[in-house]
Amino acid sequence: MAGTHRIGKKRTADVIAAEIEATCLNITANVAALEKYVKPANLAAKGMGSAGAFFLDEDGELRVERVVAVSAAGIGLLGLLTRSRKN
Numbered sequence: 001m002a003g004t005h006r007i008g009k010k011r012t013a014d015v016i017a018a019e020i021e022a023t024c025l026n027i028t029a030n031v032a033a034l035e036k037y038v039k040p041a042n043l044a045a046k047g048m049g050s051a052g053a054f055f056l057d058e059d060g061e062l063r064v065e066r067v068v069a070v071s072a073a074g075i076g077l078l079g080l081l082t083r084s085r086k087n
Helices: 013-038 040-055 064-086
Strands: none
Touching (some): 013 040
């Protein structure tokens, strides 16, 4: 509501109070939206959603080749770590 009055035109106390109330409601809504956005469970769900999309095709079917590739890479990494600790 800021800047809605014209220069030289006086605002009444009721108009100013209504602008303050509207601003407070706007701030409250923005803070609530930010709290919801940064909630750890919501951030985790977003991360899992993008990770899940990597392993699923457009029809929601599992992409076996990607699961196998990631599993093989994980096993290879585990093998390298195990071997490096023995040396």
